[in-house]
Amino acid sequence: MTSLSLIGYWRSEGDLTSAFPDPRDWVDPSWDQDERDATSYYFAAGTLFRTFMGYSPCRICGVDNGVVEYTDGTYVWPEGLAHYIDEHAVRLPDVLVAHARERLNAVEDREAAPDWWLTATAKT
Template sequence: MKERRLIGYWRNEMHLEYPDPIDLVDESWDAEERHMVWSYLCSGTMVAAHMGLSPCRACGKHNGALEFSDGTYQWPEGLAHYDFDHAVRLPAEFVEHAVKQLDSLEAGSATLDWWLAITGQ
């Protein structure tokens, strides 16, 4: 079984070694790239649901209780909020991965042929 890489888990009383999202704010981050990453974070597959809501470390907003994955990375639901609302710039490795995945989807084409064939249309 493939191990997923966790991203977007922030410093708290139990994990002082985790990063503080405020340290990663980058208002100069290219808006188009930032939007692509936000879109990618919103399109993950839900892999876990937890009791209670996680508060944003910057503004206190409730950030949900779900975790998402793309099979390579796993992140909390609120990570998209940190990107969109607070310009928290994620590591280049993740940004490149997200942009590459989105570019791959956009470069592909879609067809109804298989669907029509199996439904007898």
């Protein structure tokens, strides 16, 4: 069985023992706004993976930042990942930005056809 890759977790301020990165090191206010918005949009939701008993605080501003993890079948990330992107311009590694763009592009020009639904729910 293939593991899901855990992303979007950050070290708390002052915790020098954690292997997680400091989100402040990833702030990029020059990040293209359209790319940033698309990346945030993608990581704002997903398939619910698991829930936790308490809120995780933002490692930059301290706001409550969610209690769930999402997945897309490849990655697992905390609910608050989009907050870091939106509010603090935390730029994810290029491979994650490209992944989000590819997944969004895969459905962008597709149409939503009602045919299957109408057939499956037709009363005979």
